[in-house]
Amino acid sequence: MTAALAFSAAAPANELSEIQKLLKSGQTAEALQRADKALAAEPKDAQLRFVKGVALVELGRQNEAINMFVKLADDYPELPEPYNNLAVLYAGQNQYDKARTALEMAIRISPSYATAYENLGDVYAKLASQAYAKALQIDGGNAAVPPKLALIRELFTHRSRIGGTAQGAAAP
Incomplete structure (x- = not known):
């Protein structure tokens, strides 16, 4: 993803980094377990929640991922990435109007978010x-x-x- 998340993580950076490494190496189930454990200690940590959403997507648990990204967007409405990932998930379910709405929100939040513009073009x-x-x-x-x-x-x-087509985020 081209935009970095603009907030500080409550979880130790090394734990988040380890979870991201697990995701990249295809150890998605273990990454999800570690994210859940870290979130038990830091339930509001946006980066952990985001990474958990990505893990859920990779495990094929789209509805759970949608719920994760919706809650993340509700709690952190200043972040465009959850909206972009929601749009990718909605588009994957042929819900293009929902995808368009989510991408328009991402662009309103971050007018220079090129990935959201590209994804919006795909939805159109x-x-x-x-x-x-x-x-x-x-x-x-x-x-x-x-x-x-x-x-x-x-x-x-x-x-x-x-x-x-539509591009989601592999990691924040």
């Missing part, structure tokens, strides 16, 4: 794709729609070959 493209597909369904004879729809589909086909 997905929404456009849905609108073009609906237009084609209603009026299959409209010759202007298929090239537009094909262009957007090609964009996402190309994006998936180079690493996907």
Whole structure:
């Protein structure tokens, strides 16, 4: 992620660093256990909560991760990263309106947050794709729609070959 979290951690920096190393090395379950243990001592620590949310995502526990990022955004409304990660999760569930709203909030908080702008562009493209597909369904004879729809589909086909669309944060 391009933006750093602008707050100090209550947890010892070495514990947070160790949890992040576990995440990076693919030891996600252990990272989550350690984050839970550290959060028992420091339940309001934003960085620990963020890292726990990332671990939950990596474990495929999207609904729990969404709850974690929602609570984090509620407690720390000045941080754009939880909103960006919420948007990525919502987009993964095809909830593009929620994703758009979350990204707009991230951008309002941090107008220079480039990743949020990129992700917002991806969400708009997905929404456009849905609108073009609906237009084609209603009026299959409209010759202007298929090239537009094909262009957007090609964009996402190309994006998936180079690493996907919406970008979340691997670590704060």
